[in-house]
Amino acid sequence: MLRFGVTPNAFTYPFALKSCAVLSLPFPGSQIHCHVIKTGCELEPFVVTSLISLYCKCALLDSARKVFDESSKVMKLTVCYNALISGYVLNSRVIDAVLLFGKMGEVGVERNAVTMLGLLPICLVPGFLWLGMCLHCLCVKMGLDFALSVANCLVTMYVKCGSVEYGRKLFNGMPEKGLITWNAMISGYAQNGLATHVLELYKEMESFGVCPDAVTFVGHKIEKQIEVNGFDSNPFLNNALINMYARCGHLKRARAIFDAMPLKSVVSWTAIIGGYGMHGQGDVAVELFDEMIKSGVRPDGTAFVSVLSACSHAGLTDKGSDYFASMKKQYGLQPGPEHYSCMVDLLGRAGRLNEARELIQSTQIEPDGAVWGALLGACKIHRNVELAELAFERVIRLEPTNIGYYVLLSNIYSDAGNLEGVMRIRVMMKERKLKKDPGCSYVELKGIVHLFLAGDKSHHQTAEIYRMLDELENLVEELRGSTNIDNKSNNEYLNGMGVHSEKLAIAFGLLNTSPGTDIVVMKNLRICGDCHLFIKLVSKIVDRQFVVRDATRFHHFKSGLCSCKDYW
DNA sequence: ATAGGGTTAG
Numbered sequence: 035m036l037r038f039g040v041t042p043n044a045f046t047y048p049f050a051l052k053s054c055a056v057l058s059l060p061f062p063g064s065q066i067h068c069h070v071i072k073t074g075c076e077l078e079p080f081v082v083t084s085l086i087s088l089y090c091k092c093a094l095l096d097s098a099r100k101v102f103d104e105s106s107k108v109m110k111l112t113v114c115y116n117a118l119i120s121g122y123v124l125n126s127r128v129i130d131a132v133l134l135f136g137k138m139g140e141v142g143v144e145r146n147a148v149t150m151l152g153l154l155p156i157c158l159v160p161g162f163l164w165l166g167m168c169l170h171c172l173c174v175k176m177g178l179d180f181a182l183s184v185a186n187c188l189v190t191m192y193v194k195c196g197s198v199e200y201g202r203k204l205f206n207g208m209p210e211k212g213l214i215t216w217n218a219m220i221s222g223y224a225q226n227g228l229a230t231h232v233l234e235l236y237k238e239m240e241s242f243g244v245c246p247d248a249v250t251f252v253g254h255k256i257e258k259q260i261e262v263n264g265f266d267s268n269p270f271l272n273n274a275l276i277n278m279y280a281r282c283g284h285l286k287r288a289r290a291i292f293d294a295m296p297l298k299s300v301v302s303w304t305a306i307i308g309g310y311g312m313h314g315q316g317d318v319a320v321e322l323f324d325e326m327i328k329s330g331v332r333p334d335g336t337a338f339v340s341v342l343s344a345c346s347h348a349g350l351t352d353k354g355s356d357y358f359a360s361m362k363k364q365y366g367l368q369p370g371p372e373h374y375s376c377m378v379d380l381l382g383r384a385g386r387l388n389e390a391r392e393l394i395q396s397t398q399i400e401p402d403g404a405v406w407g408a409l410l411g412a413c414k415i416h417r418n419v420e421l422a423e424l425a426f427e428r429v430i431r432l433e434p435t436n437i438g439y440y441v442l443l444s445n446i447y448s449d450a451g452n453l454e455g456v457m458r459i460r461v462m463m464k465e466r467k468l469k470k471d472p473g474c475s476y477v478e479l480k481g482i483v484h485l486f487l488a489g490d491k492s493h494h495q496t497a498e499i500y501r502m503l504d505e506l507e508n509l510v511e512e513l514r515g516s517t518n519i520d521n522k523s524n525n526e527y528l529n530g531m532g533v534h535s536e537k538l539a540i541a542f543g544l545l546n547t548s549p550g551t552d553i554v555v556m557k558n559l560r561i562c563g564d565c566h567l568f569i570k571l572v573s574k575i576v577d578r579q580f581v582v583r584d585a586t587r588f589h590h591f592k593s594g595l596c597s598c599k600d601y602w
Numbered sequence: 603a604t605a606g607g608g609t610t611a612g
Contacts, residue, residue, distance in 0.1 A: 048604045083605040095610035116606040187608045214609045221610060273611045304612040336612055 042069060044078040051084035060092035077105065083113045090121025092488065095130075112144050120152030128156050132512070147181045154187045163195035186214045193222025273301045280309025283554055283581055283588060300331050310338035313588045314597035316348020335367055342376035347587065351384040368399075375404040383414020387421055403433035410439060414446050419455075422446045428462050475539040475557045481544055486539050489532020495545060502541040503533065510571045536565050536582060544576065557584045570596050 035042060042050070047070055054063035067085060075081045082105045087099035102110075102118050114301075115138050122131035135153055138145055150173055152205040157166030170562055175177040177289065179188070185208050192201030205211070205219045214598075216239045223231040244277055265271055266419035272295050292298070292306045303326040310319040323341040327333065338361050358377050361367045369377075381390040387536065390409055394401050406429035413422035427444045433439065440463050447455030535556050538541030543553035561584040569580055574594030582589045590597040 045604050052605080078604090080605045085605095087606065111605090113606045118606095120607065146606095148607045154608080183608050185608095190609065212609095217609050224610095268610095270611050277612065299611090301612040306612090308612070332612095340612075 036069075041073060043073065044075045044081055046079075047075060047081045048084040051081070051088045055084075055088040055091040058092050060089070060094055061087045063092065064097075079105075079111050079114070083111070083117050086114060086117040086121065090124065093125055095127065096247065097553075110141075110143065112138075112146055112149065116146075116148045116152050117144055119149065120155075123152060123155050130501070131156065145176065147178050147184050150176075150178060150184050151187055153186075154191055157191045158194045160195055163192075163197060165545060166191040166195060173371075180209060182208075182210055182212050182215070186212065186218055189215065190218045190222070193218070193225065194224065198222055198226050198228065198424060200472075269295065269297065269299060269302070273299070273305050273581055274307040276302060276309065280305065280312060281471060283313075285309055285313055298326075298331070300326075300334055300337055301334075303331060304337045304340045307337070307344060311340055311344025311347060311587075314347060314590065316344045316350050319344035319348070320350060335363060335370060335373070338367065338369075339372050339376060342373060342380065346376055346380035346383060349383065351380055351386075354380045371399060371402040371405055374399070374401060375408045378405055378408040379412065382409055383415060385416050387412055387416060387418055391421065401428075403429050403436065403439075406432065407436075407439060410442055410446075411500075414442055414449075417446070417449060419446060419450050419452065433567055434466070435468060437463070437470055440468060441470060466574075471559065472556065473535050473559045475535040475555050477539045477543050477553070477555055485541055486535045486542070488535045490535065490538055493538075493542065495542065498545055499541045500533075500539055502545055503537060506568075506572055506575070509575050510568055511577065513571050514567075534562065534565050536561060536567060540569060540572065540580060544578070549578065552579045552581055554581045555583070557582060560584045560586060561589060566596065570594055 035046075047066065050066050051063060053157055054060075054066065056518075070076050070081055082101060085101045086098045088327040089095070089101065098118055098121055102114060105114065114421075115134060119131050119134050122128070122134065130151060135145070135149070138149070150169065154166070154169055156162060157277045158168065170179065170191075170579070173184055173188065185204065189205050189208075192198070192204060201219065201222055205215065208215060216235070220232055220235050220239070223229075223235060228413055240322050262341045270318050272291055276288045276292050279285070279291065283383075287307060289308050292302060307322050307326075310316070310322065319341060323333070323337070326337070329377070338357065341357055342354050345351070345357065354377070358369065358373065361373065374394065377393055378390045381393065387409070390412060394405055394409065406425045410422055410425040410429055412421070413425060416535045422443060426439060429439050430436075440459055444459040445461065472487055474485055474487050478484075484493065490496075527571065536555055539555040539557075540553065543555065547553055561582055566589070569582065569591050572578075572592060575581055577593070580589075580591040582591070587598060
């Protein structure tokens with residue numbers, strides 16, 4: 035246009051500027067700014083607003099502010115304020131945003147729904163519930179709380195701040211709901227781990243005749259419907275599907291989806307790497323991580339978490355240490371507590387307990403419960419009572435109600451024959467009114483879920499199941515004697531609670547499936563050493579493969595071996 | 603004719 039000698043005017047600039055904003059291109063943007071001044075359009079409200087938005091999107095807040103301040107000669111419109119406020123918010127300059135919002139009130143510029151929408155994302159992180167509620171009150175006063183877009187944002191704010199019930203209340207009270215409203219609430223349940231609520235609300239949405247879009251399916255197991263709806267090329271969905279299939283034990287399907295993706299983002303790589311790590315295939319996880327780097331995708335903090343945890347569970351200690359070092363050196367990433375907990379786990383499993391402890395003490399960042407918890411777990415494996423006591427003392431300061439750590443220390447004492455220690459922990463748990471979650475396992479058979487609790491006798495095949503278990507226990511006992519494996523039950527805490535739920539599920543699976551098929555068992559807690567050994571031996575005796583998914587990962591049992599040594 | 607905003611992933 036310029037080459038042709040045609041001069042742009044106030045109508046041209048907003049289009050051009052918006053394109054630069056979308057692409058985050060500050061250089062052509064500032065060139066256009068020069069033209070704006072040359073042609074005397076710098077006071078046109080539409081142009082001013084476009085410029086502010088452009089600079090904000092390129093994180094050049096000072097330039098945006100300059101444009102804003104210089105436009106003060108003309109009447110500043112709500113839209114100018116809105117653009118700059120949202121720019122401040124998106125660049126985490128909360129105070130500037132709030133001050134500007136206040137100034138609107140002083141100067142008497144009208145605030146509208148978009149103003150609130152620009153400001154609300156401040157509160158889309160935990161810890162900002164108080165501010166979010168203030169803004170909600172303001173919206174009510176302004177009569178904007180039922181404007182669909184504002185209400186959508188408020189629902190999101192509540193669920194992201196951990197106040198799901200309040201989000202739902204608001205959701206229920208909305209006279210008009212859009213697709214985004216349903217999606218916001220459904221994903222809110224998903225983010226808070228309320229899977230059954232997700233499915234219920236999804237059904238409700240369908241019954242209301244709301245047609246789902248690509249966003250709705252994130253976190254769902256409805257791949258076919260995704261295809262039918264033509265969303266199978268959506269990267270968000272594919273990333274969620276990779277994660278879902280990996281978590282459900284269908285690693286091959288996860289891999290197929292990953293391989294078919296034309297553009298793999300760091301999220302896609304992280305999902306598949308995490309999947310292999312979860313299944314104990316650390317070698318593949320490491321290969322994929324290196325491949326990712328070769329393909330030019332830059333790892334971020336989460337990608338490192340997935341590869342470090344894969345290394346620790348596969349015993350790749352040196353490899354993991356190298357990655358940890360490269361985080362800072364090559365990628366300038368500051369390791370957070372989540373990385374330190376992986377490293378403590380990695381060193382701890384390898385028996386390098388002192389190094390793990392020194393690593394914790396040497397870090398600048400504040401270790402969280404998981405870091406000390408990893409050390410405690412390593413103490414369990416390597417039977418180090420002294421260090422366990424230290425780790426326990428720290429970990430319960432940070433997570434006083436996490437029952438798992440009490441049980442862990444109690445089992446450490448029990449292994450060491452320290453009954454006094456066991457009693458002390460039990461008293462502690464009683465005093466603090468902490469109760470162990472009941473363990474449960476389930477097997478899915480022809481679309482029906484069969485659930486077992488420890489010592490369960492409610493299943494209609496109970497008699498056969500216990501008969502089968504009796505037989506297996508006898509055979510296992512023989513094998514144990516001949517292989518001279520330490521068969522001491524290390525889950526003393528469970529004594530008196532009857533047969534472990536995973537054993538019941540295994541026996542049920544053997545009774546109801548044909549030879550040659552894998553038996554997949556899901557468990558809510560972590561598998562204990564006793565059951566782990568039991569299942570290992572059973573897999574040898576009956577020549578079947580078992581897959582047990584416990585609270586943290588998958589255990590593939592085959593011919594008396596297991597891919598994963600991570601149990602307690 | 604032209605400007606500002608909200609939901610979704612590892």
